[in-house]
Amino acid sequence: MTRVSQVRKTALLADISRHIAPSLLEWYDRHARALPWRVGPAEGARGVRPDPYRVWLSEIMLQQTTVAAVKSYFQRFTARWPTVEALAAAEDGQVMGAWAGLGYYARARNLLACARRVAGEHGGRFPGSAAQLKMLPGIGDYTSAAIASIAFGERVAVVDGNIERVTTRLHAIETPLPAARPVIRDHVDAMTPGKRPGDFAQAMMDLGATICTPRKPACVLCPLTGPCLARAQGRQEAFPVKAPKREKPERIGAIFVAERPDGALWLRRRPDKGMLGGMAEPPSTRWSARTDGETGEDAAPFPADWRLAGEVRHGFTHFDLTLEVWHARTSAPAPGEGWWAPADTLAAEALPTLMRKAIGVALAR
């Protein structure tokens, strides 16, 4: 595309799109969700902006994670670590333990790394532009734009899954994801207003979460039915178009829960890289394809009176896992790297949900 036609295209987009923000912001002023990391409408009207630390923390937690799942974690984190300096001073194990159950554990490791960078290199203040924010660990295209617009008022295109859905419907974009991302970004940039860019982004996300939903969108309640091309075609559920996804392979393995007479369990720490990196587990085998799975008592990490307690199934993003769950009572000191976790402090260990399920199966009787 020539430079001139690019300019014309951009101008045309702006002309079509500039009417979107006023309607959407009017809707947002009446229907914004009250969320713990937002400032209330009265404060917002006085120009009060939310604490960048809280915006950042919420955005990291919300990556690929529902609002409902995040709320209690956000409350616990902010109560325990009210500032980025406080979080930066926390020990790794405390943060991983507090994150346990929320998933995508690389986020927790990057969270700490980011907090320590902000505390150590930026005097405890988050940088105020999307470009600078994006240089920090765990902060990519979406999160940098979200923080910059919401906490600092920068006019920058914020594009998440909600906004992709809303935008592909508004403009009836037939190109499948992810190839459509550059076009979507252009549209979002054209729609984003100079005033209240952060509210605009949040309004788009609220619209996507409550009205313009993946299935059965409530178009009759939508403030953007007028300009919506998908709605005009009666094809709102046809967008966004997505590339077909591959089927998930099956993997199998075994996990060994050793229980001391006082109820303590033998745990070890998983490697920092890879699945559940840096998290705790009872010793488990590799998780392999069915043909070469390492299962059975012979795979135990040390000799004991192992008894098969059952199995646990768990679906990950890109494979389904079935683990045999073995249980043994032992008073022998376990060999190798690990520790005995007392029963009454198990809740604070950095145990992913899969491991808690396996422990539940092992201890059921």
Next chain:
DNA sequence: AAGCCGTGGGA
């Protein structure tokens, strides 16, 4: 640049 990374809830 496509694959790797969790989890829980809704339909």
Next chain:
DNA sequence: TTCCCAAGGCT
């Protein structure tokens, strides 16, 4: 039950 997928980033 099964499937989908939610405020993505990293490599």
